[in-house]
Amino acid sequence: MVSAIQRDPLFMKVRRVILEAIQSGQFAQGNLLPPEKILAQEFQVSRATVRNALQSLEDDNIIRKQHGVGTFVVPENSRLKMRIDKVKGFYQLIGDSGYEPSIRKTEMSRDLIPDRLSEILEVPRRSEALILKRTFMGDGKPAIDLCEYIPVNNLSSEPQPGEVPDSVFEFADKFCPDRIEYTITEIIPTTVSISVAEAMGLPRNHPILKLEEVHFNRTDKPMIFSEIYVNDRIIRFTVFRTRVSFI
Amino acid sequence: MVSAIQRDPLFMKVRRVILEAIQSGQFAQGNLLPPEKILAQEFQVSRATVRNALQSLEDDNIIRKQHGVGTFVVPENSRLKMRIDKVKGFYQLIGDSGYEPSIRKTEMSRDLIPDRLSEILEVPRRSEALILKRTFMGDGKPAIDLCEYIPVNNLSSEPQPGEVPDSVFEFADKFCPDRIEYTITEIIPTTVSISVAEAMGLPRNHPILKLEEVHFNRTDKPMIFSEIYVNDRIIRFTVFRTRVSFI
């Protein structure tokens, strides 16, 4: 079952206050935040809690800490919204990219699962899967073409047309016995096939990004496979990488 | 100046011991690690230190924690070595992909910087840059074609041919006034041009992944631009993504 209620931890409250202060440009003198000690006093919390809040902001590339110096606000222009390692859903992604998101259609069908996918999803060959096809649009133009394969054995109830959520995470919450705990994505350059060219409104042989995603439950069992084509005229993925020293 | 010496924190020692135990399959009964409390007692450290060690292992997708349940070893087959958000250097990346890495050549030249890059690197138009071109091989076949642009004003000393490090991070450490603090990478699908096709030994119009990287120093100043072509027959990038709930 999906637990919807969860108390908001203290550090998340602190995070929100700091984030608002950043966004309203409050302590933006030189983009330097007050020291952790001061923040702790100000918020009447321990330094560990402040550090927890700052850590979560650093993960999102909002701030950057430097040992012996201080905590800096990362300039807007090097913030990244289309981080491929932070994708939550394509609808939101298109919005973040500055386009008006919409969904053209949702096709739902049942069919035998391709042999390659039955291996990846660890289900018997020639077993059945629910197949969902959708095209996400940005400003009315095709941005993302998506095809999801859910083996019928991984379904806990049968979705009706019209009640399919935008995001695969919500889909699993509603219609699968387990939620998706993590996802592994492979990035593949390719050129558009005839069918994709048609769906995306692109010339044949146009280069395009293909993503193959496998969604796992908490016991590391693969649940769902997604095949995704991304129109690079609308969506450009980025990666943020900090220097790491140790192994 | 680059500080080479740094004391190894306690939690890194703990991390190493846990990692070795995982790799030697020691506490692999059901892939469940002992509780944090027990680990703390065993290593004679505080629970916070154990948590710090476990956190770093979780970041690397070695373990996965689940609130109320325990800490699990992630199965080998869903470990990822070619995480695009964790790339340290291409030489190592090729090795991680299971190929014998080598470097074909390093071309070094000075030339005017292209207008587009002068904007990205925030230097005056028509200023000069050091240009480094290299091809990384895997098992003798071209795997990665790399072209780096370093504005001459961002150099602190002049590299001699033969003393150019494999990694751009080490290059900046040696020949630039600042080290690279973080990198933003854009992922672009494209097809090979004539020159790249030649360098990579690929047919014309073959789809290929292009990466455009901008390397920043600690003051968010762009220092170096890299243009990278990745042969997807040898290197396949992956992304690891866990479910996140809050904003």
Next chain:
DNA sequence: AAGTGGTCTAGACCACGTT
């Protein structure tokens, strides 16, 4: 020398999932 973030301790209580 001063001030910052990084590490570490020894406790305590809470939230979550299982039994």
Next chain:
DNA sequence: ACGTGGTCTAGACCACTTG
């Protein structure tokens, strides 16, 4: 009810950068 990881405290000292 129990055991797990998650959060939080109040302190201490260390490592790094800068003046």
